[in-house]
Amino acid sequence: MNFNTCLLHGNEAEHYPDGATLVPVSQSNAFLCETIEELERVFSHKKAGYAYSRIGNPTVAAFEQKISRLEGGIGAVATSSGMAAVSHTLLSLLTPGDEIIASGCLYGGTIGLLDDLDKLGIHTRFVPRLDPDTIQASVSERTRCVFGEVIANPALHVMDIRAAAQAAHAAGLPLIVDSTTATPFLCRPLSLGADLVIHSTSKYISGSGNAISGVVVDGGTFPWDSVRFPALRGFEHAGRLAFLLRLRTDIHENLGGCLSPMNAYLGILGLETLGLRMERICDNAARLARELQKARVDVNYPALDGNPEKDLCAAQFRGLGGGILTFRAGSAERARAVINRLHCACIASNIGDVRTLVLLPSTTIFSKNTDRQKADAGVFEDTVRVSVGIEDAEDLIDDFLTALASAG
Ligand SMILES: *Cc1c(COP(=O)(O)O)cnc(C)c1O
Numbered sequence: 001m002n003f004n005t006c007l008l009h010g011n012e013a014e015h016y017p018d019g020a021t022l023v024p025v026s027q028s029n030a031f032l033c034e035t036i037e038e039l040e041r042v043f044s045h046k047k048a049g050y051a052y053s054r055i056g057n058p059t060v061a062a063f064e065q066k067i068s069r070l071e072g073g074i075g076a077v078a079t080s081s082g083m084a085a086v087s088h089t090l091l092s093l094l095t096p097g098d099e100i101i102a103s104g105c106l107y108g109g110t111i112g113l114l115d116d117l118d119k120l121g122i123h124t125r126f127v128p129r130l131d132p133d134t135i136q137a138s139v140s141e142r143t144r145c146v147f148g149e150v151i152a153n154p155a156l157h158v159m160d161i162r163a164a165a166q167a168a169h170a171a172g173l174p175l176i177v178d179s180t181t182a183t184p185f186l187c188r189p190l191s192l193g194a195d196l197v198i199h200s201t202s203k204y205i206s207g208s209g210n211a212i213s214g215v216v217v218d219g220g221t222f223p224w225d226s227v228r229f230p231a232l233r234g235f236e237h238a239g240r241l242a243f244l245l246r247l248r249t250d251i252h253e254n255l256g257g258c259l260s261p262m263n264a265y266l267g268i269l270g271l272e273t274l275g276l277r278m279e280r281i282c283d284n285a286a287r288l289a290r291e292l293q294k295a296r297v298d299v300n301y302p303a304l305d306g307n308p309e310k311d312l313c314a315a316q317f318r319g320l321g322g323g324i325l326t327f328r329a330g331s332a333e334r335a336r337a338v339i340n341r342l343h344c345a346c347i348a349s350n351i352g353d354v355r356t357l358v359l360l361p362s363t364t365i366f367s368k369n370t371d372r373q374k375a376d377a378g379v380f381e382d383t384v385r386v387s388v389g390i391e392d393a394e395d396l397i398d399d400f401l402t403a404l405a406s407a408g
Contacts, residue, residue, distance in 0.1 A: 082200020096121030165193025203352025
């Protein structure tokens with residue numbers, strides 16, 4: 001099945017009550033059992049079923065299965081936010097003294113989380129870009145994983161997933177990728193060698209900016225072992241499911257970052273139109289980037305002519321460049337003037353919405369980061385980030401060109 005068909009059909013396991021075409025929202029904390037023995041079996045995971053919605057919920061499970069299938073994984077755990085997906089993943093694998101190799105171009109919240117982990121004794125070695133050379137040069141005896149974003153938000157560097165995975169595997173390390181900005185429409189990282197793929201499904205997957213949510217999918221290919229990863233002790237019997245089981249039955253259950261059934265439902269609803277929206281979003285972003293380039297604006301869009309990432313977009317994303325572009329306005333003052341003159345694009349801190357959203361990263365999503373962290377992430381005081389929506393491209397182009405012209 002091709003992408004859009006797969007989003008709608010092909011899961012024989014989906015039989016909903018009364019023939020409903022959509023999964024019901026199981027907005028219930030607890031689930032009844034016939035006998036106490038049955039509840040005991042569900043609790044000890046000896047019988048499939050649900051006991052309590054922090055631990056498992058049918059609507060959330062349907063969302064997990066859909067994303068896992070789409071990414072080609074062996075299973076998924078959905079979380080209350082993208083940050084919960086990242087933090088639960090790292091906390092399931094790592095123990096004090098362990099090291100992470102990560103790209104310095106990361107979402108601001110993830111950089112903050114890695115700072116938090118540092119206080120728990122889990123140290124990150126940042127590299128300018130994840131590639132075989134920087135990975136090899138940073139590996140130590142204590143390294144336990146390699147982490148990066150497929151398209152860095154907002155630096156817009158593209159990871160060569162195959163090359164990064166080969167280098168990580170050569171050092172015996174799993175490659176964990178945050179694919180929020182790429183979405184399964186641009187690429188399926190597990191098929192290119194990544195071991196775990198994370199999404200903030202708050203963004204393109206929910207699609208209308210209506211539900212904070214996240215997910216982590218395991219590709220089932222990494223040989224988890226409890227010698228290298230003492231956190232996985234007690235899960236050896238699970239074999240290739242060791243990570244997912246540790247995540248689901250320890251960290252996720254105990255930290256409590258569970259996804260609400262309603263938000264899982266909104267994620268499922270969003271997934272159905274992901275292909276349609278991404279096609280339009282990528283087309284709009286490419287057209288807007290080209291027009292800005294023609295108007296001599298210093299624009300960054302991965303698939304644009306002259307951009308160093310263009311070849312990788314061709315090889316890895318069928319030539320697409322995603323939905324985010326940035327441009328430098330010349331000064332912080334002019335950036336503000338341009339943003340405040342936009343009529344069609346909305347000033348808001350989000351990406352992946354159907355509406356075009358703009359902000360100044362330096363003073364908003366990166367306001368808590370150091371100047372060094374900002375520079376590493378490609379955030380300058382005059383950088384404007386645009387998350388392109390599904391409006392008519394002509395209106396967007398007109399909006400930006402008019403604002404730029406009137407801002408002087
Ligand atoms: C938004 C985002 C996150 C965090 O997701 P939330 O759902 O807001 O917690 C993580 N990574 C990337 C790339 C993001 O854009």
